[in-house]
Amino acid sequence: MTVKEVLYDWGGLNLSLFQAINHSVGKLLTPLAYAGSTAGSYWGMPLLLCVLVLLAHNRAQRGDFLVAAKLRLQGRRLIVGFLSAWLSAGILKVTFGFPRPLKVLGSEVRLISTPHDVYSLPSGHVVYTTLVAVVLWPLVKPRIRPLLLTFVVWVGWSRIAAGAHFPADVVAGGLIGILSGMIARQGVRPSAIGRNVTSIRSAFDGIIDQAKKAYAAGEWVQMRILLQDAHVLGQCLFWPHLLSHWWMLRLAYRCRAWRAIRGQILRLALVPIGHLMGRLPLGNTGDANVSAFRPMPIPIGLKEILEKQYDR
Template structure:
């Protein structure tokens, strides 16, 4: 017996179970399956992202900083988990290249939606649904968590009803999405001050404005020193972090500093990864003269501002 026969065909049970589900009839079941296909579509990710961001902002406005921090952390875990899921699904589909039910069973398959004939394993819809369930698990009370399991089951069932996947594809997708979500939970770390970033953003904007004025006045050394302070203040916030490096790049270009330009281009590429994963070297001044991964002592002049924001 081959590995495929053991883990995918299930001794013929995979095809038998597919027929049992795919032969489901009735207007209500078909409509329910249509809704499940829509619910598991990757295009729902931007909508979920926006909902979580809005909930986080609302929690901040209500001064519920713990809830706001938890929501923002799960937003970043959703982004990382989505990338893990998408990459895993794409690699497995191409590597395994298992045919879809329509190719294997032909006219014996009931299909709705766009018919497909390639890349059956794993089910991308189910993988995404499982990721959503894992990310949402920490955000809902225990009484509602069974609904997340029902959601994943519903999406997986709908893909079989649609004739798009075998049950084994659905199981593999659910496992992949769950592993991606749990990996994101483990790898993506909380950031200081995530519950209420507004005070630190104001401090960053103030220092950046000083740096811009120094640049206009031709005070290169002062402008760069202020940008280093701005980097320390803003590195836990994605846009301020990126903005500090863009300004350092601008100053390096203005003075034809090739080494600094190369260093800033590297750091600009690393900013999204570092901020999403929550793995940032706190206190790092952001210039090319120090390692991009080296934590540094926070300057005394910035400690008061940082401690006020971070609650430390």
């Protein structure tokens, strides 16, 4: 007996289960199967992400920064988990190239969804649906969690009922969704929880204004010091963080410091990743002569501003 027969064919049970489920779908259950396949489409990911972002914004406006931070955290984990799941599922589909039920059974399949011939393992719908359940699990109340499980089961059943996948494809999709969610949970760290970022942004803007004046006056050393302070303050906020590196790049280009130019281009590319993963080394000056991943002591004056706004 081969590995495929054990792990995928299940000694013939995979095919038998598919036929039992697929052939049991009558006119009454056809709309339910179609709705499940539609609801589990990974094209819904941008909509879910927007919902999490809007909810986080609404909570922050109401002063509930803890809940807002949790919503943003799970939104970032959704992005990372989705990328991991999409890549894993794509590699498995291309690597194995298992045939779809339509190619194996032909006219015996009661087809509801769009017909496909290959790339049956895993079910992409179930991969995405399971990932959604993992991401939303910490956000919903315990009494709501059975509904998440029901949603995953419904989508898995609908893919079999629609004639799109075998049961083994559904199981594999669920495992990949769980694994991708776990990877995102381990890889994406919580960020600091802001109480009120107005003071930080105000202080950052003030330092940037001084740096611009130093730039206009040709005071390069003073500007470099000011931009380092601006980076320490603005690092917790995406746009100020990006802006501080942009001005560092302009300064490096003005001084024709090619090593610094390369370093700042790299750091500009790392800013979105750092905020997405929640990996921002506190106190780092952002200068090209220090590691982008190295935490550093925060100057006392700047530390006082940060501690007033953030829980430690």
